[in-house]
Amino acid sequence: xxxPLYEAKAELFRLLGHPVRIRVLELLTxxxxxxxxxxxxxxxEPTGLSQHLAVLRRSGMVSAxxxxxxxxxxxAGGDVANxxxxxxxxxxxxxxxxxxxxxxxxxxxxxxx
Numbered sequence: 001x002x003x004p005l006y007e008a009k010a011e012l013f014r015l016l017g018h019p020v021r022i023r024v025l026e027l028l029t030x031x032x033x034x035x036x037x038x039x040x041x042x043x044x045e046p047t048g049l050s051q052h053l054a055v056l057r058r059s060g061m062v063s064a065x066x067x068x069x070x071x072x073x074x075x076a077g078g079d080v081a082n083x084x085x086x087x088x089x090x091x092x093x094x095x096x097x098x099x100x101x102x103x104x105x106x107x108x109x110x111x112x113x
Contacts, residue, residue, distance in 0.1 A: 015059050020044055020052045022084075024073075028062060029081045032074035 003011075016022060023042050027033055033041075039049055053073060056062040063076045075081060 015055065015061075016083075018052065020048065021056060024049075024052060024056060025061065025075065025080055025084060028073060028075045029084060032072050034067070034070045034072050036070070038073065 016025075020042060024038060027038060027041055035046075035049070035053070038053075039046060042049060044052075053062065053064070057064060057073075060076055061080050062073050064071050064073050066072075
């Protein structure tokens, strides 16, 4: 039995639902990176980063290859970068709306209709 599309989408968002995974993907939009550079940029325990990288690798969002003794990670495709850009755009729109509402509330508190 196949999974309904909405459930598959929900699983995708659950996969993206951790700040470390989002940060890894953001860093990899700049290009492939060795694990040591990811560790330096994210400030997470090596075992924690390893677990998050494994989840991203299993999902097919990132790929890994060895360069000598170094493991280098990269985005598996450009669509991940597009998704992150779309999320940034949506977040900007949401926060802009909240900022406008906050300004209205502050005016109301100051007695300005």
